[in-house]
Amino acid sequence: MSSAFLFRRVLQQCASRSPVSIISTRWTSSSTENQTAASLDPEFKKKIDDFIKSNKIAIFIKGEPGAPRCGFSNAVLQILDLHGCDFKSKNILDDEQLRQNMKNYSNWPTFPQVYFDGEFIGGCDILLGMHQSGELVDELKKIGIRSKLADVNNKNASTSK
Amino acid sequence: MEINKDNIEKKLRDAFEPTYLNIDDCSSGCGLKFDTIIVSKKFEGKQLLARQRLVNDLLKDEMTKIHAFTQKTYTPDEWEKKQEKAATNPECPIKSTSACTGNCGNCPK
Numbered sequence: 001m002s003s004a005f006l007f008r009r010v011l012q013q014c015a016s017r018s019p020v021s022i023i024s025t026r027w028t029s030s031s032t033e034n035q036t037a038a039s040l041d042p043e044f045k046k047k048i049d050d051f052i053k054s055n056k057i058a059i060f061i062k063g064e065p066g067a068p069r070c071g072f073s074n075a076v077l078q079i080l081d082l083h084g085c086d087f088k089s090k091n092i093l094d095d096e097q098l099r100q101n102m103k104n105y106s107n108w109p110t111f112p113q114v115y116f117d118g119e120f121i122g123g124c125d126i127l128l129g130m131h132q133s134g135e136l137v138d139e140l141k142k143i144g145i146r147s148k149l150a151d152v153n154n155k156n157a158s159t160s161k
Numbered sequence: 162m163e164i165n166k167d168n169i170e171k172k173l174r175d176a177f178e179p180t181y182l183n184i185d186d187c188s189s190g191c192g193l194k195f196d197t198i199i200v201s202k203k204f205e206g207k208q209l210l211a212r213q214r215l216v217n218d219l220l221k222d223e224m225t226k227i228h229a230f231t232q233k234t235y236t237p238d239e240w241e242k243k244q245e246k247a248a249t250n251p252e253c254p255i256k257s258t259s260a261c262t263g264n265c266g267n268c269p270k
């Protein structure tokens with residue numbers, strides 16, 4: 001994604017009539033998360049806090065990286081592999097309590113769930129959308145990961161008409 | 162209320178007044194599964210996560226019973242640009258999917 005495109009998008013968001021919408025969605029989603037996360041067992045919450053904060057990319061999936069048990073989880077794994085990302089994962093099929101509690105923790109009803117640097121990114125649809133738009137390369141850069149596709153994006157930008 | 166495509170469609174239409182809405186009921190032995198494309202002005206100024214949270218919140222009760230749910234959310238501008246891109250692309254990515262309305266006029270009859 002070109003910097004010109006991103007700049008236009010920032011302008012568009014600032015010009016939006018609804019001032020609330022220019023607040024970072026991550027702040028919005030964090031406050032909602034805190035309301036549902038507050039009802040969680042503190043010990044569980046701490047374990048998950050530690051897991052997502054001590055790994056740049058932390059994902060909650062159905063199955064294991066080598067053997068995903070769901071097409072959406074598989075898609076997330078494929079995308080992260082394309083970008084050459086290291087990550088840590090938890091298999092929510094192995095732990096029913098984890099499965100139910102993560103829905104409250106993330107305030108998100110489905111899996112997979114993807115966290116970058118301790119912040120909730122979304123599920124498969126969002127990661128796929130970010131990958132297709134080129135935004136994922138930028139998001140990875142923000143957390144100190146150079147995507148394998150970063151050079152591909154740059155090459156396309158410089159050769160496009 | 163029963164969870165089905167019509168009820169979900171009604172909720173989405175009432176909440177988002179979409180300019181385009183497509184819902185595929187892909188339910189199977191695994192359970193209820195819906196794939197949606199929602200195009201609405203109400204998504205303007207909102208990033209993907211915020212848009213999807215709006216949809217998730219709307220369908221909060223249904224989500225507890227639905228096995229899988231995918232959502233592609235666009236503003237009208239984004240959708241139009243996507244259609245234009247598909248029109249100039251001989252191998253239209255929408256053509257062979259259920260999202261194709263057959264009405265964009267770009268494919269020869």
